Amino acid sequence: QSALTQPASVSGSPGQSITISCTGTSSDVGGYNYVSWYQQHPGKAPKLMIYDVSNRPSGVSNRFSGSKSGNTASLTISGLQAEDEADYYCSSYTSSSTLRWVFGGGTKLTVL
Amino acid sequence: EVQLVESGGGLVQPGRSLRLSCAASGFTFDDYAMHWVRQAPGKGLEWVSGISWNSGSIGYADSVKGRFTISRDNAKNSLYLQMNSLRAEDTALYYCAKEGVGAIDYWGQGTLVTVSS
Numbered sequence: 464q465s466a467l468t469q470p471a472s473v474s475g476s477p478g479q480s481i482t483i484s485c486t487g488t489s490s491d492v493g494g495y496n497y498v499s500w501y502q503q504h505p506g507k508a509p510k511l512m513i514y515d516v517s518n519r520p521s522g523v524s525n526r527f528s529g530s531k532s533g534n535t536a537s538l539t540i541s542g543l544q545a546e547d548e549a550d551y552y553c554s555s556y557t558s559s560s561t562l563r564w565v566f567g568g569g570t571k572l573t574v575l
Numbered sequence: 576e577v578q579l580v581e582s583g584g585g586l587v588q589p590g591r592s593l594r595l596s597c598a599a600s601g602f603t604f605d606d607y608a609m610h611w612v613r614q615a616p617g618k619g620l621e622w623v624s625g626i627s628w629n630s631g632s633i634g635y636a637d638s639v640k641g642r643f644t645i646s647r648d649n650a651k652n653s654l655y656l657q658m659n660s661l662r663a664e665d666t667a668l669y670y671c672a673k674e675g676v677g678a679i680d681y682w683g684q685g686t687l688v689t690v691s692s
Contacts, residue, residue, distance in 0.1 A: 466619070499678035501620075508670060508685060509620065514678035552620050554679065563634045564610065564679060569619040 467492065467553055467567035474573040480541040483570045485553030486534060491565055493534035497556035500529055500538045503569075504549045512551075513538060540572070548574040577601040577681045579671045584686030587661055595686055597654040597671030605629070605649035608674040611656045613667035614685070621667075624656065625674070639665075661690045 468486040475481040485492065485500075492498055498516045501509035511520050513529035516536060526541045536555070540547055553567040583595040595611070610625040624635045624645040633645055644657040654671055668685040675681070 466621075497677045508682040510682075511678060511680050514676070514680065518677075520680065554620075556677075563625065563636075564612075564622045566612075566620040566622060 467555060467565055469551075469553060469567035469570045471568070472571045472573065474575055475540075475543045476575045477543050477545065479543050480539060481543060481572065482540075483538045483551055483553075483572070485536040485538070485555075485567050487536075487555055487557075487565070488534055490559055491555040491557040492531065492536050492553075494558060495556045496531070498529065498531055498536040499554045500527075500536075501552045501554065502547075502549045503552065509552065543574050545574050548572055577673065579673060579681060579683035581669065581671045581683045581686035584669065584688045586689045586691065588692050589662060589690055591661055592657070592659045593661060593688060595656040595658065595669055595671075595688070597683060599652045599654065599671075599673070602673070604652040608632075609647060609654045610672045610674060610679055611645065611654075612670045612672050612679070612682070613665075613688075614670070615664075615667040618667075623669070626654070658688070661688075663690050666690045 496516050500513040502512050503509045516531045517529040528539045551570045557563050557565045578600045580598045608627045611623040626633050626645045642660045646655045670685045671683040672679045673681040
């Protein structure tokens with residue numbers, strides 16, 4: 464099974480907005496609205512930031528938003544802050560097998 | 576508060592076996608599917624295996640199929656991963672993770688498995 468495709472790195476200045484893309488296929492991203500995004504700081508476990516394409520769990524800042532078009536999902540972070548610097552991973556349910564999730568390769572966000 | 580605490584990791588020689596455990600608390604364990612996800616040093620996340628609430632549905636990544644076995648004991652609020660025929664490429668931090676509505680929503684802190692001679 465192939466991982467979802469994300470850019471290796473993105474960067475932005477404080478206050479700016481950035482968008483991270485996540486490209487899959489019709490068997491995963493394009494076929495289900497079960498796309499999620501995770502933030503991972505060094506040495507820490509991943510934290511759920513977006514689920515079901517565009518929903519935020521309780522406690523997650525509304526500066527984080529998600530969307531999807533066809534086989535590509537996107538995470539947008541507005542009003543960048545220093546603490547947003549982290550690795551971000553997308554994930555999607557996939558029809559390729561039972562109970563299977565697939566992850567993107569991860570994107571390193573640098574806040575300049 | 577949801578808590579997932581992994582244990583059982585360590586240094587093991589290639590070809591040997593290891594059993595990981597995950598103790599869950601803070602939620603009704605037998606209401607949710609559970610998963611193992613791993614992260615090799617400096618690399619991204621890789622889904623390893625998942626099991627439904629009643630063990631009726633089980634899935635494995637191709638990379639571990641036939642070597643790893645996932646199981647759960649709902650009476651003990653525990654998730655397990657039996658890992659046989661371990662290879663160097665299985666070296667990773669193994670996370671226990673809970674599936675919520677439409678996503679894996681909680682993760683443990685992980686247990687490190689190192690496969691080396």
